[in-house]
Amino acid sequence: MWTIAAKDLHSELRTKEAWNASIAFSVVILLLFAFAFDPSSDQIREFGSGLLWMTYAFAGALVLNRSFARELQNDCLDALIASPISSAALFVGKALANFAMLFAVELFSLPVFGLFYNTWPPHFAPLFLVMVLGTWALTIIGTLFSALTVNLRLRELMLPTLVYPMMIPVLIAAMTITTNVLAGNAMGFGVRFLVAFDIIFTTLAVVFVDTVLVG
Amino acid sequence: MNALEISDVWKYYGDFPALREVALNIEPGSTMALLGRNGAGKTTLLRIIAGLSRPSRGSIKIQGADAREQSTRQRIGVLGHGIALYDELSAIENLTLFGKLYGLPDPRNRADEMLERVGLSRVRDGLAREFSRGMRQRLAVGRAFLHDPEVLLLDEPFTALDDRAIAVLQSMIQSMRDRGRTIIMSTHQLREALDLASHVALLQRGQIVHTGERTQQMLDDTGWLYRTYGDN
Numbered sequence: 001m002w003t004i005a006a007k008d009l010h011s012e013l014r015t016k017e018a019w020n021a022s023i024a025f026s027v028v029i030l031l032l033f034a035f036a037f038d039p040s041s042d043q044i045r046e047f048g049s050g051l052l053w054m055t056y057a058f059a060g061a062l063v064l065n066r067s068f069a070r071e072l073q074n075d076c077l078d079a080l081i082a083s084p085i086s087s088a089a090l091f092v093g094k095a096l097a098n099f100a101m102l103f104a105v106e107l108f109s110l111p112v113f114g115l116f117y118n119t120w121p122p123h124f125a126p127l128f129l130v131m132v133l134g135t136w137a138l139t140i141i142g143t144l145f146s147a148l149t150v151n152l153r154l155r156e157l158m159l160p161t162l163v164y165p166m167m168i169p170v171l172i173a174a175m176t177i178t179t180n181v182l183a184g185n186a187m188g189f190g191v192r193f194l195v196a197f198d199i200i201f202t203t204l205a206v207v208f209v210d211t212v213l214v215g
Numbered sequence: 216m217n218a219l220e221i222s223d224v225w226k227y228y229g230d231f232p233a234l235r236e237v238a239l240n241i242e243p244g245s246t247m248a249l250l251g252r253n254g255a256g257k258t259t260l261l262r263i264i265a266g267l268s269r270p271s272r273g274s275i276k277i278q279g280a281d282a283r284e285q286s287t288r289q290r291i292g293v294l295g296h297g298i299a300l301y302d303e304l305s306a307i308e309n310l311t312l313f314g315k316l317y318g319l320p321d322p323r324n325r326a327d328e329m330l331e332r333v334g335l336s337r338v339r340d341g342l343a344r345e346f347s348r349g350m351r352q353r354l355a356v357g358r359a360f361l362h363d364p365e366v367l368l369l370d371e372p373f374t375a376l377d378d379r380a381i382a383v384l385q386s387m388i389q390s391m392r393d394r395g396r397t398i399i400m401s402t403h404q405l406r407e408a409l410d411l412a413s414h415v416a417l418l419q420r421g422q423i424v425h426t427g428e429r430t431q432q433m434l435d436d437t438g439w440l441y442r443t444y445g446d447n
Contacts, residue, residue: 003315007301014303075297079358082265083316084289214283215269 004093034116049178064142087210133194134174218397224273251418257401292364298355302344349377369400
């Protein structure tokens with residue numbers, strides 16, 4: 001599991017394919033919205049968290065699209081499936097690497113959001129908690145569907161089409177909590193929803209990934 | 216115990232049966248050439264043996280265990296159509312990665328030994344994408360043999376290899392045969408296959424139409440097998 005995660009991160013650090021695209025996308029979106037709407041502080045309180053999580057979701061697709069697709073080059077996926085690591089370990093390793101990459105993109109774009117929208121949470125710990133829970137949920141869904149669509153010819157199109165509807169409950173919960181956190185309120189029920197979502201979908205993904213990969 | 220037991224294996228792609236009622240036993244230490252024309256089902260059968268795909272019906276036992284068991288995969292080496300190497304990693308990083316995945320005690324040391332063996336130790340830190348085609352092929356051979364597998368699966372192993380890679384592969388296959396390892400290779404290159412094989416199996420439209428020991432007659436007349444058991 002750790003070997004796969006380290007390999008994916010090492011490969012990404014060397015090529016920076018997904019990282020560059022994802023960072024550039026998230027920064028450009030945040031800047032464009034800031035200049036296009038020049039929102040007031042009341043408006044930012046209303047839609048700021050939505051903008052932030054939409055940016056994370058779309059930037060995440062760029063990271064997640066590459067996750068299993070990079071294994072198609074030279075038939076590396078076959079070599080991984082034929083090796084003695086379990087499909088679950090392969091999946092979790094990839095999910096950990098995706099999580100690290102996506103979380104890094106979020107950490108990079110968070111100060112951009114704070115600077116251009118003049119919005120900083122009163123406490124950072126609750127914001128990081130919701131970012132961890134929400135990002136893991138996005139990652140686990142995205143990685144599973146990345147495995148599912150890896151052999152499809154139109155996978156770049158299919159992955160977002162399949163993944164975004166699944167992400168809706170996570171995004172709504174994460175946006176609600178983030179709105180509360182930015183306003184300095186309690187996080188609310190959404191945290192328990194995200195924890196349950198993470199546990200359920202991680203378990204389902206680990207159980208079914210062998211069927212997804214081998215048939 | 217047989218090295219490989221294939222019992223009544225069927226594989227469907229939609230309604231099309233790519234493999235039909237395939238049954239085959241392979242003894243430990245034998246070298247089996249899986250022969251057949253393009254589309255006969257050789258690659259499909261090898262993929263099922265390697266655990267890369269599941270049969271629609273039937274079972275495959277490797278040394279008595281299921282092909283998808285982790286302990287079974289530990290004992291199998293696969294050299295398929297692709298080189299299965301990461302272009303953005305160096306030669307030593309590629310082999311060390313697979314050494315770790317196969318749970319070798321000292322993967323980096325073993326990777327160094329293998330690079331020496333396939334003649335790539337001078338470029339151990341070079342990225343795989345910067346290698347020539349022949350060097351990449353030799354690195355792929357090194358990866359397949361890295362964990363000293365007890366059962367080796369080779370899918371068209373000599374196709375598109377350069378002279379040096381063929382020499383490296385032949386010497387490694389010979390060394391495995393000498394140590395009593397089981398080798399199964401699918402190919403339609405009869406001459407190379409029959410030179411190495413102790414047994415042959417002929418696949419035709421997803422069915423095994425002949426299996427048995429490789430005879431001198433097959434060596435003398437490589438077309439004999441297809442003329443006698445195939446439909447030309």
